[in-house]
């Protein structure tokens with residue numbers, strides 16, 4: 001008898017489901033808000049695509065690892081190789097080590113108005129790097145090399161601050177960035193070359 005009951009149950013359920021979809025009713029106001037929500041999603045996707053393809057705004061894509069405990073033995077982050085270097089093509093590269101409690105070297109001098117590429121590694125724990133009034137900001141995760149290319153529009157003296165809590169001395173973790181005008185940068189470089 002129980003088999004017979006089941007045979008009757010299935011058609012009933014199927015009918016009930018069909019019935020509910022036949023009578024699906026969306027309130028006009030609800031429909032309007034569905035379109036609003038879909039429109040917003042469209043705006044967000046369009047914004048992401050526009051900034052990605054037209055403005056070249058991308059999340060960091062490269063993952064470069066390094067042994068934080070052996071930075072002093074690596075070529076790039078050995079103490080003698082830190083600091084500001086003008087490369088053959090005229091671009092400026094800054095190599096920094098973030099360690100409790102400072103960014104080394106403690107003072108750097110760079111030109112305004114041209115892209116500067118920073119390469120930063122942590123020697124110990126998680127640090128953050130932030131130069132206020134500019135868009136220079138990144139995390140410095142132990143085991144990884146952080147690469148940032150940015151342009152400092154205005155000459156001046158800026159602090160370079162740690163913005164990830166890294167220990168008791170975190171408040172004092174800062175270094176100095178001196179941004180000079182392109183003219184005095186070029187003049188300074190000519191002097192150095194002339195020596």
Ligand SMILES: [Cu+2]
Nearest residue numbers: 127162166173
């Ligand atoms: Cu720090």
